[in-house]
Amino acid sequence: MSHPIxxxxxxxxxxxxxxxxxxxxxxxxxxxxxxxxxxxxxxxSQPWKFVVIESDExxxxxxxxxxxxxxxxxxxxxxxxxxxxxAHKTHYKRDDYAKVVDKGIEDGRTAPADRESAFGGFAFxxxxxxxxxxxxxxxxxxxxxxxxxLLHTLARLGIDSTPLEGVDPEMLSELFKDELAGYKCExxxxxxxxxxxxxxxxTIPKSRLAREQxxxxx
Amino acid sequence: MSHPIxxxxxxxxxxxxxxxxxxxxxxxxxxxxxxxxxxxxxxxSQPWKFVVIESDExxxxxxxxxxxxxxxxxxxxxxxxxxxxxAHKTHYKRDDYAKVVDKGIEDGRTAPADRESAFGGFAFxxxxxxxxxxxxxxxxxxxxxxxxxLLHTLARLGIDSTPLEGVDPEMLSELFKDELAGYKCExxxxxxxxxxxxxxxxTIPKSRLAREQxxxxx
Numbered sequence: 001m002s003h004p005i006x007x008x009x010x011x012x013x014x015x016x017x018x019x020x021x022x023x024x025x026x027x028x029x030x031x032x033x034x035x036x037x038x039x040x041x042x043x044x045s046q047p048w049k050f051v052v053i054e055s056d057e058x059x060x061x062x063x064x065x066x067x068x069x070x071x072x073x074x075x076x077x078x079x080x081x082x083x084x085x086x087a088h089k090t091h092y093k094r095d096d097y098a099k100v101v102d103k104g105i106e107d108g109r110t111a112p113a114d115r116e117s118a119f120g121g122f123a124f125x126x127x128x129x130x131x132x133x134x135x136x137x138x139x140x141x142x143x144x145x146x147x148x149x150l151l152h153t154l155a156r157l158g159i160d161s162t163p164l165e166g167v168d169p170e171m172l173s174e175l176f177k178d179e180l181a182g183y184k185c186e187x188x189x190x191x192x193x194x195x196x197x198x199x200x201x202x203t204i205p206k207s208r209l210a211r212e213q214x215x216x217x218x
Numbered sequence: 219m220s221h222p223i224x225x226x227x228x229x230x231x232x233x234x235x236x237x238x239x240x241x242x243x244x245x246x247x248x249x250x251x252x253x254x255x256x257x258x259x260x261x262x263s264q265p266w267k268f269v270v271i272e273s274d275e276x277x278x279x280x281x282x283x284x285x286x287x288x289x290x291x292x293x294x295x296x297x298x299x300x301x302x303x304x305a306h307k308t309h310y311k312r313d314d315y316a317k318v319v320d321k322g323i324e325d326g327r328t329a330p331a332d333r334e335s336a337f338g339g340f341a342f343x344x345x346x347x348x349x350x351x352x353x354x355x356x357x358x359x360x361x362x363x364x365x366x367x368l369l370h371t372l373a374r375l376g377i378d379s380t381p382l383e384g385v386d387p388e389m390l391s392e393l394f395k396d397e398l399a400g401y402k403c404e405x406x407x408x409x410x411x412x413x414x415x416x417x418x419x420x421t422i423p424k425s426r427l428a429r430e431q432x433x434x435x436x
Contacts, residue, residue: 003249005374009256009367031221033433037426038227040369042383046426050433058436099427107425124383137355144359148366149227151258156223165260165342179434207325208255208264209317215251215268216397218276 012155015162015194016201018079022193028157029082032191035153036084039146042128043121044100047092047139048146049183051085051176059083061175070166073190080162081192085172086147087183088139092129097122140186147189154191164188230373233380233412234419236297240411246375247300250409253371254302257364260346261339262318265310265357266364267401269303269394277301279393288384291408298380299410303390304365305401306357310347315340358404365407372409382406 024032036050053062063077077083089096101118104110110118128138147163154161165187172185194202242250254268271280281295295301307314319336322328328336346356365381372379383405390403412420 001248001252003252005249005371006252006256009253012258014258030219031223033429034219034221034224035227037429037432038224038424039366040230040232040381042381044425046432048432052433052435054435099431100425103427103431104425107423109423109425137358140355141359141362144362145366145369148257148363148368149370150366151363152367152370153223163258163260179436205325205327206256207262207318207322207327209321211251211255213317213321214255214264214266215270217270217272218397 008155009152010206012151012161013201013206015160015190015192015199017195017199018076018081018160018190018192019195020079022081024081024159024191028159031157032150032153032159036146036150039149041142041145042138043097043124044104045092045097045125045139045142046100047089047096047135048143049085049087049180050146051087051179051185053077053083053085065168065171065175067168068171069168073162073164073166076162076164076190079192079195080190082190083164084150084189084191085167085176085180085185086143086187086189087180087185088136088143090136090139090182090184091133092125092135092139093133094119094122097125136184140184143187147187150189159191160194161192162190164190226373227370228424230369230379231419231424233378233408233410233417235413235417236294236299236378236408236410237413238297240299242299242377242409246377249375250368250371250377254364254368257367259360259363260356261315261342262322263310263315263343263357263360264318265307265314265353266361267305267398268364269305269397269403271295271301271303283386283389283393285386286389287386291380291382291384294380294382294408297410297413298408300408301382302368302407302409303385303394303398303403304361304405304407305398305403306354306361308354308357308400308402309351310343310353310357311351312337312340315343354402358402361405365405368407377409378412379410380408382408
């Protein structure tokens, strides 16, 4: 199939080795941050924090978070241009949704007089809240929407990337305590440019299950 | 910010009323299906089934699935051009990954002699498997990657859409028993074209939290 969207998606792949000398230009970073911000989420809940690791100091901290597990991903901490931690709120509450409602008023989406009725959507958050107040199954899923959106965005920008479920949530919550502010990070994304000689995954064919194995039209 | 990616993401929104007379052209459907197939997933697990509701018969079944709950979404069943059910495998096993490995061999990604070592990534699935064999927290998240990718794809195609967490997994598992084949659907996506007069959400401003509320650069 020949289509610009398919061309973009066919060329993206999981980078296994980065060229540590290359950095993402500022203009592209601005697109990345805005694309993340514009990501869709259930009831527009936006139950996330994105922590971008850019400085050498932050990269050292991310590097150190691999002390206990997933060491195969540690090399990306310093070789990738940037890493984004995708963190979700584990206990999403009415106060969190109030920020969304009030931003809606500020943006002219909701009339101030309709503030109370704008909380109607929050019933959906309640449906996804366990007896102990935990909303993780729901809020974590939303961060994957943002991640899927960003992977597509990066493909369009010609920037390489590596989704990192192989991170250590406990170590991250210690080493990035202030920045995560209680949000939980179970997935990250390394971004940058592939190493031209040392990325075996850049040259072998992409593989996906056949359409008939995963999709049915009724 | 002026950038084609941002323009696409700013124009997409959650459609609240569809024009029932418009249908997505076949060429666009082909792009949609291929974009879904190419979606990224952890260890390339692809733990999903996409059931596309296109015929009147299937739309009636989807319509009927709202008998118990989320009736506000029922109208999309017949007015949207197509609905996709995103279903995940609740108990992802080595046999499932074997299909991925064998397709990798077929696609020339893995040499036949390396078949056994290609199962190395499955350790990651095991890490995400609970004592009772349940992998839902992990596999469901992957379907949101595909959904995030598809929302971006549809924005580029100029096709409107509505994510539907408001579906009834139990009724769907009954009414689409054969097609879901034991996979669980907790989210769908309606797609089509907005009703030009009756979609209030098409004309009010999009709203998102400010960048400083959700993103930190270290």
